[in-house]
Amino acid sequence: MLHTIVPLEVVFSNKYDDLPNQQLIKVDGVEMLVEPSGFAEAKIVRVLSTDPAHYLNTKFQPGSNLKIINKN
Amino acid sequence: MEEIFTNKAHNAASTQPKEKKDKPRKNKNDNNKPDSKIETLQQLGQMEIPNSESNIHCLTIIGQVEGHIVLPPQNKTTKYEHIIPQLVAIEQDKKIEGVLIILNTVGGDVEAGLAIAEMIATMDKPTVSLILGGGHSIGGPIGVAADYSFIAPTASMTIHPIRLSGLVIGVPQTYEYLDKMQDRVVKFIVKHSKISEEKYRELMSRTGELARDIGTILVGEDAVKYGLIDEVGGLSDALKKLKSLIEERKRQNIE
Numbered sequence: 001m002l003h004t005i006v007p008l009e010v011v012f013s014n015k016y017d018d019l020p021n022q023q024l025i026k027v028d029g030v031e032m033l034v035e036p037s038g039f040a041e042a043k044i045v046r047v048l049s050t051d052p053a054h055y056l057n058t059k060f061q062p063g064s065n066l067k068i069i070n071k072n
Numbered sequence: 073m074e075e076i077f078t079n080k081a082h083n084a085a086s087t088q089p090k091e092k093k094d095k096p097r098k099n100k101n102d103n104n105k106p107d108s109k110i111e112t113l114q115q116l117g118q119m120e121i122p123n124s125e126s127n128i129h130c131l132t133i134i135g136q137v138e139g140h141i142v143l144p145p146q147n148k149t150t151k152y153e154h155i156i157p158q159l160v161a162i163e164q165d166k167k168i169e170g171v172l173i174i175l176n177t178v179g180g181d182v183e184a185g186l187a188i189a190e191m192i193a194t195m196d197k198p199t200v201s202l203i204l205g206g207g208h209s210i211g212g213p214i215g216v217a218a219d220y221s222f223i224a225p226t227a228s229m230t231i232h233p234i235r236l237s238g239l240v241i242g243v244p245q246t247y248e249y250l251d252k253m254q255d256r257v258v259k260f261i262v263k264h265s266k267i268s269e270e271k272y273r274e275l276m277s278r279t280g281e282l283a284r285d286i287g288t289i290l291v292g293e294d295a296v297k298y299g300l301i302d303e304v305g306g307l308s309d310a311l312k313k314l315k316s317l318i319e320e321r322k323r324q325n326i327e
Contacts, residue, residue: 003179015146051129
């Protein structure tokens with residue numbers, strides 16, 4: 001059940017159907033939401049950490065790209 | 073960009089030619105990773121990023137509080153499956169001494185909001201909340217759950233009843249069910265703030281303030297006046313309060 005000031009028709013509208021292909025990953029112990037950007041690369045969308053220091057880490061700035069390395 | 077960087081490094085080196093022995097080593101380290109610095113420059117428009125270790129962690133609750141139902145992608149959400157483990161981790165980590173909860177939320181799932189609020193309220197470590205922008209609907213219980221709460225002068229809180237149009241899957245939406253849901257929210261707020269139940273219910277059912285609904289919008293000082301929030305303030309006030317709560321807790325542990 002929702003208790004919000006946003007009208008429910010806005011919350012549940014189907015106007016925006018371009019589902020972003022985002023994934024939750026953990027890099028060096030920091031959880032973040034990423035989306036694919038080119039070959040074997042992922043762009044950081046959002047950092048999900050409560051440690052303020054993680055947000056100052058230049059590697060984890062939203063918008064920067066991470067290389068995806070397959071460990072197998 | 074690279075030129076700017078190297079010039080600056082060169083200037084810094086030439087103005088201070090004679091330094092301690094560790095100085096050249098420091099410069100060398102800088103030169104070893106110019107790439108990351110340039111990247112920083114491109115993305116933030118500034119050179120220096122301070123490195124710090126913080127004993128205070130910060131929990132941001134933004135957009136919709138997402139709970140039992142996954143919301144469509146146009147909603148910016150804070151998910152309870154992210155927040156709850158984070159709170160557990162903060163409570164357990166010995167290095168973390170306090171939590172600052174930053175709220176800018178439009179409300180969301182009742183049970184997710186109450187779950188987060190209960191987690192914050194039952195934490196042993198000092199907690200301070202700061203409402204910026206908005207702390208509406210179910211953001212209210214989360215805002216008052218902390219040991220001490222702040223609201224920015226321009227921030228607002230909307231107090232209104234849980235609507236009949238709420239989505240409950242497989243449960244008949246009887247009046248009683250809604251009423252019970254509402255009671256859980258009101259009881260939590262009354263227990264964790266200085267507002268009385270009568271006053272809160274009166275604000276909740278006031279007419280003429282909201283265009284589409286009954287209820288009240290409290291801006292900054294109003295929320296403090298009614299006893300819902302402890303103080304009007306900003307980031308430095310909230311951090312100062314949190315630090316003093318941390319000191320107080322340390323003293324109590326020694327005694």
